[in-house]
Amino acid sequence: MKRKKQIIVSVTNDLVSDNRVHKVCTSLKEMEFEVLLVGRKLKDSQQLTRSYQTRRMHLFFTKGACFYAEYSFRLFLFLLFRKADVLLANDLDALTANYLVSKIKRVSLVYDSHEYFTEVPELIGRPRVKRIWEWLEKKMVPNLKHCYTVCNSIATVYNKKYGTPFQVVRNIPVSKITVQPNEKENQQKIILYQGAVNIGRGLEQAIKAMHFIEGAQLVIAGDGDIKEQLEELVRTEKLDNKVRFTGRLSIEELAKLTPTADLGLSIEEDLGLNYRFALPNKLFDYIRAGVPVLASNLPEMKAIVEKYKIGAISNSHDAKRLAESINEALNNSEKRKIWKANLVRASKELTWENEEKVLKGIFAQFL
Structure with a gap:
């Protein structure tokens, strides 16, 4: 043998x-x-x-x-x-x-x-x-x-x-593995960020944007260098009821959480060439789970979002303008219907x- x-x-x-x-x-x-x-x-x-x-x-x-x-x-x-x-x-x-x-x-x-x-x-x-x-x-x-x-x-x-x-x-993501999502704990919409909790991921701005967003919760799934700093920011901004940290999740746990989201964030800042050229795992995980995406105006991410028409592009990391982009992506039912249909097609190709x-x-x- x-x-x-x-x-x-x-x-x-x-x-x-x-x-x-x-x-x-x-x-x-x-x-x-x-x-x-x-x-x-x-x-x-x-x-x-x-x-x-x-x-x-x-x-x-x-x-x-x-x-x-x-x-x-x-x-x-x-x-x-x-x-x-x-x-x-x-x-x-x-x-x-x-x-x-x-x-x-x-x-x-x-x-x-x-x-x-x-x-x-x-x-x-x-x-x-x-x-x-x-x-x-x-x-x-x-x-x-x-x-x-x-x-x-x-x-x-x-x-x-x-x-x-x-x-x-x-x-x-692998297409042949299907995981049933967990049920939502309440009727609030879920804005999901999953991945490393490090600098330059747009997380500080996303947290501050929650001041201008109603009927939704920001879920940050992951761990990293600035997690404790972000938890303190949430306390300082009095946003405990609007932001939730899950900590590091296993591959299987994350696969159950992602499909429960109403919007997936991939809003890296343009801090050097690494982020400028970023094509993060989470972007494809959102697509596989049928979750519309809000992504930064950076070339690799923008190309995927615009090619498949599965979400929106955020042109600013200012908290108020970011909140406007999130609210539009969450509440524009006509756009969401188109995105959802395109996500099905994109997930069949991107495997x-x-x-x-x-x-x-x-x-x-x-x-």
């Missing part, structure tokens, strides 16, 4: 809510790879049930330079002494250990860039830290042969910058089953 090729997939998060990595691992398993996904375990990490193997490392540090150094060193040692035919690194923060081991052991390396890492808002205004990541990227990316990313804009940038061809695998053909083409050469 032919031995299955072993692939180790690595990422810096705790694996619980990373839908892109989960879909990739599932597709690779379907291709008859033996998959091992490596991440880290946090104090509040939920238990995992996956169809492939997982391993989560307990780390002493949880953020900052010490975390990245510890994670890279631990991952390097793990990969060095673990048998694998292929290594898959997710994002620049997981690439260094994979790159070094691939050179030492002469193992094939594939790179999945989930974002334009060196242009994330967290690095804007931190030139020294940014230069370190740019130096690492410059040392490794030009030497990579097998790469893919989340949208055409980022693929084009990397190709021009380093001469490295990147294919595009968008983070689109992981279509998108994974590119992914399987990349990895088929290693079988």
